[in-house]
Amino acid sequence: MSGIVMPLNTRLEIKKQWVCDVCNGIIRSDKDGMLEWDKVYKSSTQNNFRIVHGRWTKQCLENRSKDNLADGHLHWYTGPDGLNKLLGKLLEHGVGKYSLVKIIRRLHVDLYEEALMVLPFAIEDGYEVDEDGYIPNGDLDWLIRKYGKNIK
C-alpha cells in the first residue's frame, strides 16, 4: 500500500470563501459578506440565519423585505473570536438553534461548506445526513472527492 493521498481539489478556499444563500455565487472573502437573520422583536425570535454577499460587492439582495432584518459583517463571525461570539448567540433566548448551528459549521468546520455544494448529488445516490446536519469528517473529504466533479 502506498501512503500517497491525492490532494483534495476544492472550489472554495477552506473557511475563507462561502456560497451566497441568495444568488449561489461565491463570496470571495469574509470581508465581502454579511451574516443576516430574521429578528422578530414581538416574539423575540431570531432565525433563518444566512450568509450573503455584502451590498458593496454584489447586488443580489434586491426585492427582499427588510422587515425584521438583523445582520453583521461576516468577518465579525470568522476566526476564533467569531466562533466565540456565535456560541454566545446560540445561548440567546429565541434563537433558531438548527439554523445557527448550520452557520457555525459552514463558517468553522473545515470542508463543510464545500461538502454542502456536492451534497444534493450524494443524497440522490442515497447518502443520508443526520437530522441535525452533522457530517463526519471522513465523509466531508469523501463527498468532495466523489462528487466534486459534478460541480461546474
Ligand SMILES: [Zn+2]
Ligand atoms: Zn449573492
